Amino acid sequence: MAELIFTDDRKHPGLDDFRDLSTADRRPDRPGGRGLVIAEGTVVVGRLLASRYPVRALLGVERRIRELEDDLAPLAVPAYVTSAETMADVVGFHLNRGVLAVADRPSPPGVAEVVEHAEVLAVLEGVGDHENLGALFRNAAALGVDGVLLGPGCSDPLYRRSVRVSMGHVLRVPFATFDSWPGGLKVLRDHGFRVAALTPRPESVPLRGLRSKAPGPIALMLGAEGPGLSEEAIAAADLAVRVEMVSGVDSLNVATAAAVAFHEVTTG
Amino acid sequence: MAELIFTDDRKHPGLDDFRDLSTADRRPDRPGGRGLVIAEGTVVVGRLLASRYPVRALLGVERRIRELEDDLAPLAVPAYVTSAETMADVVGFHLNRGVLAVADRPSPPGVAEVVEHAEVLAVLEGVGDHENLGALFRNAAALGVDGVLLGPGCSDPLYRRSVRVSMGHVLRVPFATFDSWPGGLKVLRDHGFRVAALTPRPESVPLRGLRSKAPGPIALMLGAEGPGLSEEAIAAADLAVRVEMVSGVDSLNVATAAAVAFHEVTTG
Incomplete structure (x- = not known):
């Protein structure tokens, strides 16, 4: 089961993948310079959790994270629970979908x-x-x-x-x-x-x-x-x-x- | 033929229909509270000029207005020619299509x-x-x-x-x-x-x-x-x-x- 981590610490290193999402598609520090896979909202996050993509973490307000509990049950990933304000501060803008998930890019098929x-x-x-x-x-x-x-x-x-x-x-x-x-x-x-x-x-x-x-x-x-x-x-x-x-x-x-x-x- | 009016006067009353376009769909001063019909870009302005809608005026940079000369030929409407900066000031944001036209709403068919x-x-x-x-x-x-x-x-x-x-x-x-x-x-x-x-x-x-x-x-x-x-x-x-x-x-x-x-x- 995913671990729920309640935090209001904007500087928590676990939130680093979620910072400044408006430029998150450019990640010179990562292979190919491409960003992590980012899913927004319960429907899309649910699809990411069910996919072959290796999920790294979730970030969301408690209500949205709870809605995903069944999808999270089989996974061992950290789910950061915070307030809408802290989320907005971390990602750089107000996100009305209330939940995000990030995943690594698996090697693409031929x-x-x-x-x-x-x-x-x-x-x-x-x-x-x-x-x-x-x-x-x-x-x-x-x-x-x-x-x-x-x-x-x-x-x-x-x-x-x-x-x-x-x-x-x-x-x-x-x-x-x-x-x-x-x-x-x-x-x-x-x-x-x-x-x-x-x-x-x-x-x-x-x-x-x-x-x-x-x-x-x-x-x-x-x-x-x-x-x-x-x-x-x-x-x-x-x-x-x-x-x-x-x-x-x-x-x-x-x-x-x-x-x-x-x-x-x-x-x- | 449409009349070309060169102006850099942001307060020109002929430009009033083009002001503050981001709220132009709400016009409490007009019948039904609805805005004028606004067309953006040469393709859409061309279609407006060819339509049954009574065109009131055009506003654009010279190059775009010239591109529409054939469409404008049969019409007696003022075409205001100005700079991109003046256009941006009047409409309230930078408009990269370079030309606008406004028309009245004809009475809708049944x-x-x-x-x-x-x-x-x-x-x-x-x-x-x-x-x-x-x-x-x-x-x-x-x-x-x-x-x-x-x-x-x-x-x-x-x-x-x-x-x-x-x-x-x-x-x-x-x-x-x-x-x-x-x-x-x-x-x-x-x-x-x-x-x-x-x-x-x-x-x-x-x-x-x-x-x-x-x-x-x-x-x-x-x-x-x-x-x-x-x-x-x-x-x-x-x-x-x-x-x-x-x-x-x-x-x-x-x-x-x-x-x-x-x-x-x-x-x-």
Whole structure:
């Protein structure tokens, strides 16, 4: 069972992981310069506690920590209980969710490992916006996508804001980063996947009915809103598909386009 | 042609509509206490200029105003040209989009007017979040939905933040507010519509294949993320449909669920 530690000492060394959260994603003192994984609020903290991520500690007001007691029962981690004021002082701003948890980053799986047991995957290129990336993971989790593969230009799914916007689903949906691009897509073909690039180009086929053309394991490749996928990414795909849209309207947000495509392939 | 007025006078009365934008949605001095319609950035300002909304004035840095010259050509409105610093002083914060336009609110159409020429509609209950509402309008525009009908608890689509998140599409997609709820849905039936309530309840049918059960004019009814639709709204619908989701995952964001449903019915 986690140990509850009541403290109002803002300088308690156990609280060091929680200090100055607005810059917590940059940690030059840690491997890769990346911060710890930070979960905010009982729902997301609960998901972190249930994940494969090695939790280091919790910090929260008593009511929120108590709400997590069942999730904490099997874990031997310190849970610091303090006041909302002390929390705000430590993290650097008022946090209305009342509870935080930090975890180490486990070594990430390789692309092949994520591909191995998957049927439907998302492949991303240039998705650099943390909120869009988080929303995409949430949609992937909701709609039954088995994993996310990151090409160049994607941001880190474990940034604090991505974790929050994903509702903690970045901690559940497996993801991996390609070592080479677009050459790394070969792993997908080796596992029987077809790669469908989402692009509005004229040669693309409508998303609707995609499964009749591409049954079996499928990877949906998406680029950032605006620039879209690169030429080389599209050329490396097996087919091009488009979400049919009214002309003269901007493209959909990438997480929204992904949701539409995920629904099509998981129910089609 | 719009008149270009170069000024660096922060007190110029022509700039009054642009003052203190962070509170501009509350205007007790105006009908209904609601603010003017405010568009930010060349894309959204361009859409406002092309809309049925009576534009009052523009304010921008010269480069941005020049980018809009073609859109401004047919209009007789003052366009105030100033520096980024003066703009920031007037609006109350730094605005990196460089151009603004304000318009009056025209009298809104009635529900019957929006229904009359539509084939696919969205009906909303309790969608109080301005960003979700704006995103939903953007998705409606992109995916070919003909109008949005607002039930109780919805926020005002013309709030500044909704206009921005919608990319200006709240100015293009017709919308109207029900006078009675859910009794007002009768207008839809009078026009041959079937009303499909999106809800995860067990009696709901999968969204996939909805069109085989409900061809013809259709209204998709959506509630806020979290509470969802009220009992009475669901009871007033003709059928209940669900986006099939992995169990244990939170519901999708309402604008995202709407996009999935819009795509299904406009391509199904």
